[in-house]
Amino acid sequence: MSIIALPFKVILIALDFTIWFLTFGWVKFLIHQMGKNKVRSVPMGSTPSHRWATAAKEKGGFMTLPFPDEPEVNTIYALSKRAFGKWGSSKCMGTRTYLGQKTEKVKEFGETKWKTYDEVGEMANKFGAALRHKGLEPAPNTTDLKQLKTPCSLAIFENTCSEWMISAQGCFTQSIIVTTIYATLGMEAVIDAVKDCNIKALLCNKKDVKKIMDRIKEMPSLKVIVYTEDMCAPGQRIATPGGSNGVSIYSFDQFVEMGDVSKYPPTPPKPETCAVIMFTSGSTGKPKGVVVTHKNLLATVAGAIHSLGVKLGQDVYLGYLPLAHILELMAEFSMLGFGCQICYADPKTLTTTGAYPIGALEQYRPTIMAGVPKIWDVIKKGVQAKVANSSPVARFLVNTAIQYRSFCFSNGMDTPLFKALVFKKFAKVVGGRLRLAISGGGPLNTEVQLFVRTAFGCPLFQGYGLTETCAGLSMQDPSDLRTGIAGVPLTSCEVKLESCPDVTDKAKLPYLSTDKRDVDGNRVHGRGEIMVRGANISKGYYMMEDKTKEEWTKDGFFHTGDIGQFMEDGSLRIVDRKKNLVKLKGGEYIAIENMEMAYGNSSFVDAIGGGICCYGDGDMDRPVALMQLNKPIVMAWAKKAGSSKSWDELKTDKALYEAVLTDLNNEGKKAGLSNLEKLKAVAFLYVPWTPESGCLTAANKLQRREVIAQFEKEFLAVKEKGIF
Structure with missing residues (x-):
């Protein structure tokens, strides 16, 4: 930040704080402080499993009915x-x-x-x-x-x-x-x-x-x-x-x-x-x-x-x-079941980039929205791209507003001045009245979660579950402002952690249900594979008895394959995958999914095109990646760097390559990735990954094997030689 800009930043923040105080924002702050940790899970007697606190205390069993006073509503x-x-x-x-195609896209x-x-x-x-x-x-x-x-x-x-x-x-x-x-x-x-x-x-x-x-x-x-x-x-x-x-x-x-x-x-x-x-x-x-x-x-x-x-x-x-x-x-x-309005759209027509005259978000103005991590990342990067192309004054105002509001939100406060000047316009991106936003289907990047909360002024919280748990296993309370938290078990199930002595964290310590501290020194109530049992857990796999017996225990617990830990307040955090570790040449393990989540936060990565695919194996001492390059960000970088090269020329520009690799590894460092998880090289791709091509699942999860198979030439080049 320049010395000239600093006084203006201080003045804006001071003015915002004054308005917040005079409009009794401090009352909401006190209420927030008193309501902290109101939703939590608790151990069930002498067993290692946890349940939602109120359900464990008042119900005894699992909750199965949305309206307990109406027992006939049971299907x-x-x-x-x-x-x-x-x-x-x-x-x-x-x-x-639907009237037809306005343009090709x-x-x-x-x-x-x-x-x-x-x-x-x-x-x-x-x-x-x-x-x-x-x-x-x-x-x-x-x-x-x-x-x-x-x-x-x-x-x-x-x-x-x-x-x-x-x-x-x-x-x-x-x-x-x-x-x-x-x-x-x-x-x-x-x-x-x-x-x-x-x-x-x-x-x-x-x-x-x-x-x-x-x-x-x-x-x-x-x-x-x-x-x-x-x-x-x-x-x-x-x-x-x-x-x-x-x-x-x-x-x-x-x-x-x-x-x-x-x-x-x-x-x-x-x-x-x-x-x-x-x-x-x-x-x-x-x-x-x-x-x-x-x-x-x-x-x-x-x-x-x-x-x-x-x-x-x-x-x-x-x-x-x-x-x-x-x-x-x-x-x-x-x-x-709750009498709400359901408005139908498809992911590519949520905004004006894919719909005319307006996108579905602006048309329907939803109050509740669910999304997978990729959707929230796309929305975040879309806003950031517009800000990057704005004037220096606008960028200064937006960056100041985001930094200050992020701080305020984490302390139960808000920013009335910045809300009027900046965030009211941002809120229109998601329709203007969104009050609950939930992310599921995979781990949500910390920076994405913070940005969406800050920019749109509504809680973006995580839910965790699988098809086998009918989506619901745990859910973060909307008032819980922490990131990386999967919440507490739903009232319909209980969760326990099973030791994984053969799987270790980045400190090479095994995940054990008896652990009292995690790898970062936080107090925990055990670590291990997440096991779940309850009324919402499915009966097994269709005509696959052996697979069902493999995944369900005799006493009804389902193996999720995810490794988690109970935090000090009883909330659940997902920290690893039991079978998603890759061993490098030196015998060390790296976590591919965690790497993709961290590196995907780089503005150079095109989330709409599919994101980034990381790779490592026993013949390599460091991992590499294939990524979709974000054209608007690249062109903005070139302009700032004083380059007049065209898009096609920039594709093979060594300075761009070094800038992208540096930015990726900076994101990895910010996310706490180990030195072994630092990327050795990266290859740029320009053909989007889609479910139709097989590179993504229908739920928009990456199909690494298919990506590598379809882009074998680029993969072999980056694995064996790097790019430059």
């Missing part, structure tokens, strides 16, 4: 039925009318069309009746899937849209199982799921009907195809073949109208009825089908209502993550 069907009756005329699901949208709770409930009941009319049967009340020989499951192979959720609700009206297939996966995934689960009916997009019919002979059980027209522009010509091989094809609206509820009234499921067979995105081999009951799902919903503080009948939720992913599915089940 997702019953929860939705309650919502349809309670909020009948209220808005339920909104979708913007920008979609054009028209008005938003809404369905009320009454309308959604009626469509769901009709859809379920139509499934029965076409020969589907209620699933038996058992989790012994060997007995599921009858056609009792609908497969959904479609992007997130209102029809997806209405179809699922329709299934539940008739105790029919929903089998999920990621829309970004290919036909092989569809064929496997249809054959494995004896699927008779399938929901897909109109654009995929021909692909399915071209392979129909490989799916002899499939007899009904229902298609949506989500993201199909008016007048767009899409070939839809007629039925053959005994297969009937219907539009979604046609199929709904076919349903006769008087002939096929609802056949409600039981709590132990299988609700969903969710196929994972397959980052570690062939996808596993996780078996989830209505009781499992509802227990997570019950936990969410305690942790999130959803405003019943008031909140607006943005639905854009894949519904075939457990995070989005559970979020929408909860929002629907």
Whole structure:
């Protein structure tokens, strides 16, 4: 900072503090201080497991019902039925009318069309009746899937849209199982799921009907195809073949109208009825089908209502993550059950970079939003890029505001002056009224979490869970301002730590459940693999008995594969992966995922293009990386460096390469990576990694093997020779 700028910074901060004090901001500060650590977990008697403090004290068992005074609301069907009756005329699901491509990368949208709770409930009941009319049967009340020989499951192979959720609700009206297939996966995934689960009916997009019919002979059980027209522009010509091989094809609206509820009234499921067979995105081999009951799902919903503080009948939720992913599915089940509005979009149209005339965030103005770490990183870097291209005065004001507000937030204060001058404009990026933002699906970078909280003025907190735990395992309290905290167990489960003597931290000490200190000297109540048991834990893997026995203990605990520690206040922190360590030439281990999270914070890394992929093995003494280069940041760097080179010329510029490598390693140093985790070399890539290309899973997690395979030339060059 220059000597000239320092007095102005001091004056601005002093003025802001004065306004904060005179407007009684100190009252909220005192309330914050008195409310610290109000949510925590506690040990359960003499056992090493922890539960949410209030649940452990008052309930004794696991919480399974979102409304304890209404014991009849014990399935997702019953929860939705309650919502349809309670909020009948209220808005339920909104979708913007897709008009076509404005440009190659920008979609054009028209008005938003809404369905009320009454309308959604009626469509769901009709859809379920139509499934029965076409020969589907209620699933038996058992989790012994060997007995599921009858056609009792609908497969959904479609992007997130209102029809997806209405179809699922329709299934539940008739105790029919929903089998999920990621829309970004290919036909092989569809064929496997249809054959494995004896699927008779399938929901897909109109654009995929021909692909399915071209392979129909490989799916002899499939007899009904229902298609949506989500993201199909008016007048767009899409070939839809007629039925053959005994297969009937219907539009979604046609199929709904076919349903006769008087002939096929609802056949409600039981709590132990299988609700969903969710196929994972397959980052570690062939996808596993996780078996989830209505009781499992509802227990997570019950936990969410305690942790999130959803405003019943008031909140607006943005639905854009894949519904075939457990995070989005559970979020929408909860929002629907609590009478909230669900607004549908897709990740590429959240802002004006992918949508015209405005992005979905600005259109819907959500109050609650869930995202994976990549989404929050993209939003952060988008804001930073705009700031980097602004005037020096604007950059000074923004940087001062962010630094000071970050300090204030960590101490329960706010910045009224900077909020009016800077952050009110930033808040518009996420719609202007976001009050709760949750991150799940992987570890969230500390700097990203701090930046989003600071820039948008709403708590961005972490949730932790897996498909096998119905997304919910633990959740950070929104008032907890720490970073890197996964929160406390939901009211529906308990968590314990199992010693991992063969896995060590960066100080070469094993993770033990008896540990009293972590590697940084913090007081802890044990370290080890996170084990979870409870009402929301799934029953196992579909038709994979050996794998189920391997991951579930006899007393019901599930092995997550993640290593964590209970902090001094009983909250959970994820610190490692049991099987994600790579041994280098000298026999030392490095943590690849932690490295990618740290290096991905560099502004030179293009998160939208896929981010960064780190690599190391037993023939190397230091790791290397492949990364997507961020063009706007590179051009801004060149301008600042006084270079007039074009983008193509900069791709092979040695000075740029050294600047990027230095910046990456600086980020690694800030994140506390070891010297062995310092990058030796990096290769720049310009072809984005996507789920469609196989370089990312459908949940936007990196597929390292596929990245290396597809960019083998660049990988070998950086591994063996470096770049320059």
